[in-house]
Amino acid sequence: MKNKFNPHQQLINNPTSRSLAIKAMCAECVGCSINHLEKGFREDISSCLSQHCPLYNFRPYRPKNALNSLKKGVDDPQTMRPQDECEKKA
């Protein structure tokens, strides 16, 4: 059964979209598939703690201000590296 809210289905409908590819990958990571949506999957992706995952900074369903701070280069404690703090002090 097709579900327009399923990230895998959204990617099938628009297979050249990078953002939908990332969304589908994160959805799969938290247990979703083309036939199954895990309850609370958006919150699971939003609160992902795998900072070493290459998709961490690009994952969907994050608060808007988290995305804006990345775009503006504003310090975001969640995404700052230890060397960023050192560079700020210098």
Ligand code: SF4
């Ligand atoms: S960012 Fe998090 S939810 Fe997305 S693929 Fe990586 S580990 Fe999974």
